[in-house]
Amino acid sequence: MFPAELRAYCLRALIALLLASATNASGLACAQQQASIVSAVHQTVQDTNEMWWKHAVIYEIYPRSFQDSNGDGIGDLNGITQRLDYLKDLGVDAIWITPIYPSPQVDFGYDIADYTAIDPQYGTMVDFDRLMKAAKAREIRVIMDFVPNHTSDKHPWFVESSSSRTNPKRDWYIWRDGQAPGQPPNNWLSWFGHSAWKFDPQTGQYYYHHFYAEQPDLNWRNPEVRKAMYGVMRFWLDRGVAGFRLDAVSRLFEDQNLLDDPLLPGKNAYGDPNIRHLHTDNLPEVHEVLQEMRQVVDQYPGNPVLISEADEPDISELTKLYGSKLDEIQLPMDFQVADVNQLSAVRFRDLIDQIEDNSAGGQPYFFFNNHDQDRTWDRYGDGVHNDAIARVLATLLLTTRATPQLYYGEEIGMVTTPPARREDVRDPIGRLGWPNEKGRDGERTPMQWDSSNNAGFTTSPTPWLPVSPGYRQRNVAIEEKDPDSLLNFYKHLIRLRRDRRALRYGIQVTVNCHDADVLSYLRKNPGDGESVLVLLNMSNKSKKATFNLNPLGIHGTSAKPLLAYPNTSTAEVPLDAILLPPFGTVVAEVK
């Protein structure tokens, strides 16, 4: 980038904007849009630092389900290494691997019994180092999952802590007396159902667990806990990892006075009263820890990244995660955008404009799929246009300024396949909440590589979860050969994102504030002015796209499609004559 030129451009753009808003009140002028322009100007200035994570495509791997290399039915590290060429070809810059540490696997790895080793189910430290080396050779970074909120109840720290009230590690966890015999300390509920307190008969106290009872919460007010956990981060940074995805990080602290959480109407899937997790989520002290974690990663070369999993209630809460001096999380996951759950141009536009305009000037981070929620194919599909809808979402994910994260299999259109019977459920919440809550097995089924038995995932006749039945029609091998497949569409988008300066470095501006069906935005590269228009028809009607680019200093008259679906023509069209079929997608260079 060219900082001086960039800054001058931004100032010019800002002045043009102010003039436009002063003189053209009736034209484009929509407050929301102008806010976007201002924020884009602001953020582009900061982009000159060229942080890799601003431009990376991140791919989440659920290792149990990605590729099994030793025929035991469970994916492993060597399996990931075998598939790195696939990921390279897809265009992935970094992989986030969900937990691979020794674990009783109650929560499939999110219950960690040793933070600085590899679970034998997944391989060895030698395998890990081999994966790191092979990934580096392909310029793919590796991001670890770090679970700071809780350990496994089999972790030696907890074993010690629960051994007696006077054990030196007693205070490493949250131990409290019950209110009365048989009554937990207060009404706090576990995210995974029922009381968040479990009684320990040996020491006569309760311990707190935000998630499963086998996942006791660490006490982050204890400085020894912090020291130990920052040591864990250094252990992996020393081995060359590119950063961490911080699991459930907003839950690190609980109210010290154990105030009851407020009750809400109705019951949850587990039959408990609904409550607002007011006193166990998002406490202000979280930010102190995030700053400390940031200081740990900042001591390492290569700009390691922190990605937070924190399901914030709105964009203003999400913004706090960047830190007031951008000194906390570089990439807070945007659950607002992830969970819109209806194909609504109005809703997406509003949320995207809000995060673009975040007061911290932080980099947005978008994803639509992960290992905790139904896949988008089912969440957004209407049963008729699922393929086109998948492309609308893929385009949205990969053409905004936000860092995009994919989840394995979304690029081939994998579907959610929940278990049909309670006895087949592997995820404990699915057994507890059946049939209202079927658990998360459905989005964790094995990757579909080819049409052979068990989709090329494993040679075992019994994969840990059954392969989704449609795999013979939908898999990597088939889609690689079909130029019009969803997989090739993703590859094309990722290449455009990498090669087009407008998509890689450009500011982002919403260019139609009022269309209820079509989401339209422009990416413009400050350096050479390259401009790329993105039009996403989120309705089942044919639509003519309408927008105004003049206030952005763009006077082109036609658009040259770089990618379009279901029309695939790349013929140049006048800007005022772009027609979008139902759920149509157009990514076009403005000429």
Ligand code: GLC
């Ligand atoms: C996060 C993980 C989820 C896990 C929970 C408890 O939400 O994504 O899979 O069950 O934390 O660690």
